[in-house]
Amino acid sequence: MDAWVVPGYTEYRELGSGGSGRVVLALHDATGVPVAVKYLAERMRADSAFVRGFRAEARLLGGLDTPHVVGFYEYVEAPRGAAIVMELVDGVALRALLSREGATGPEAALVVLKGSLLGLAAAHRTGVVHRDYKPENVLVAADGSSKLVDFGIATDHGTAPGVAGTPAYMAPEQWRGEPASPAADVYAATATFFECLTGRKPFSGENLAELALRHIEAPVPDADAPEPLRPLIRQGLAKDPAQRPRNAAVFVAELEAVATAAYGPDWEERGRRRLAALAALLPLLLPSFGGPATGTTALATTTLPAPPAPRP
Template sequence: MIGRLVDGRYQVRSRIARGGMATVYLATDLRLERRVAIKIMHGHLADDNTFKTRFVQEARSAARLAHPNVVNVFDQGQDSDMAYLVMEYLPGITLRELLKDYKKLTPEQTVDIMDAVLSGLAAAHKAGIVHRDLKPENVLLADDGRIKLGDFGLARAASANTATGQALLGTIAYLSPELVTRGVADARSDIYAVGIMMYEMLTGEQPYVGEAPMAIAYQHANETVPTPSSKNPAVPTELDELVLWATARDPEERPNDARVMLDRLREVEPGIRASRTPLRTQATMVIADAAMPIGAATAETSVIGAAAVAPAAPAVALATSDGGEDAAALTSTAARRRRRGYWIFALVLLLTGLAAGTGWYFGAGPGALATVPETATLLPDNARQVLEAEGFEVVDGERNDPRVPAGQVSGTDPAGGQQARRGSAVTMFVSLGPRMLPVPDVIGQPEADARAALAEFAVAEASAPQFSGDIAAGSVIAVLGADGNPLGAEYPELGDVTLVVSVGSVPDVTGLPVAEAEAAITGAGLAVGRAEPEFSDEVPLDHVIAATPTTDPVRPGDTIVLTVSKGEDLVEVPNVITGQTIAQAREQLEALGFTVASNVPSFLEGAVVASVQSPAPGERLKRGSEVTVNFG
């Protein structure tokens, strides 16, 4: 499969992964010049008409989803006996690989990932799509930090006999009780799988294990999922409750869909993060008290704060009891220091507020940088939703694009993948289709010159060879468009074009011995056919009378029908001097194709017996020759 060109568009580069139902490859979309992931269904599934029908329906459903947390579906089709699905390529790892490396995640990491998963799943549920195959393998963690949900519709499209044996173990760990017992699923079945995934992320293991798939299925149907904190005491109560809510055996007791669960997750998220914020402690400092008696060698160690203020009164009182100006000066100095301390404290608060506000504005607020999402080939409404969801203001624009069909988004400014401020304007360009360009006249030109003249069009690498008696070999006979018809005066920019190039004339084999004629025709890449042999006065025996093409125009591989000579049409002269009359002899000779002459009047031929003939019996004459039959 590596190196294969799928459907004339997708060049397969390497294999990414292989599953029980399909293999995923990295490919290049030659038309749009971008990397994509192409999923090729296994042959035993592609032969199932029911599977293919449902696969197409689910692919179309998934393609309708335009959400930052859902892997985009670009295309779906059939190439020969191979069904395929083309998706957005995200370099990175899966959640399964992350769990293999780190065993379990922190509550904060779990919340971050589940927020993205539930966001994408909520969009699917809103569109009426049930995933039915949620598991860590289908959660993609891109290198740039994006989290996306993939494999929409694939599990639903697969028939029941595809999930058996070892292939089932990877999925049955996340099957809901109703799927196990009744084989039915809705949005709440996806919620159950989300709950099992959360348990695994928080504890590093699945709640149910067993030697056989049926043992795991039995536990799903008959047991209650334990709290994650029973395995990992660091799990907060809020996440325990979410997992138990999502994994309730009765679907009626679970959240109705992903949006409900997402709202609840976001309600408890601040509490989860706050409960795990480390306590800020004050450093221990030595304070030199202004009222400390002179000559004291050391000072007590105390913590700055409210508790340190209280001892100040006795210290001042002690100083005042001595009386005099020293006490008044000490009191005035302490007051000034307190006032200056208040101003410093207020200034620190102000600067801290400004720093926090600035950090919020540029870190999470309107001034934060965000990546402009890729929107090429999306419908304008879907692209607008994606851009606005990232916090950008959308400005409409139009431009010609030779690769993106008219009516779809051809790109943005700033371009997708670049950084821009949230709240800034992003121009969304809707494609007007390709420009219409004049077509140069290249008929009769050498192929290389024609390709150079047609550089603004997508000229197929392989030309179409054709025989021509008028155009020299290697020169262009015609220029065909994508519909197979010759181009008109104008054609779309980068439109598909095929050159019809002459391979010279069909070999002239008339008059040649049949063996030589066949060798010349097959040597030119043509097939040989035979017509009924014919007599010929001009063409010798076993030589070619005529070579007739079966097609017009003639292309390599077509058939040339040869008519071979049987030589001259000679007939043996019979003996008519057998006692028969002239009339009887005439009848016999004319039946063989001869003409008859006689010295006997025609009205007597029926009574006069033939006695002389010329030429003599046994000679061979061309059909139509004259034979004389006389009396005496």
């Protein structure tokens, strides 16, 4: 049996796939607008909890109005499948940049952190915690801007106790199974910032138990970062969530003050140019180039002129 396709769209090729589904490049038939369609894997449709989570991800994306999170167009569910239709972004995953080029430099790292924090701030204002911020879930566009993607395990602030997230970026309280909070997203964003600055993760371990212990007890490795940016690392990676900025918006204000004092008023423009140059080194990964499929969150996008008109 052929795979189910969202009515009203023509698929062109797969952009990525994973255990929970696949993402394809498609055109909206009525307008010709390119989109990314995230399909729920057929085997997951029998799992009612997973289906509820997929619906929740669509509702969350639909409620966010920010250029720093991938845009939402519509959610479609039918007897043969379910899909989220999203903005297509022509860029590459931050993970690909770090894997192939290493550290980005301080100004580019600050730009990534600021864009990510602004995306997280939009979610935090609605009472939602992302819980899985990491380089795989940040897309760097060809102009050096970035967008946050994949709210698949996001949850309401203060709910969903239990260990959840990606180990290298999980805050100490996540390892302890405590309820989700914006401070945990701040920690994950800072861990990614550290990786952009240094080319490595802040903590490592031979196994999960050792990694957990380092996140919970090891000193913050701020000495590895450029001196002017060490206060941001210390704040964002503080062991006690009460000692971190309470949410992403508060951290953005601190970041801008530190960045301007350290690198001058034009730091953001230079950082974006640097990110654009790094993305240009990986043209084969751009959806516009037609490169091979990658992981589901290692996607690129093209900013859409307008969302497809709702179907009657």
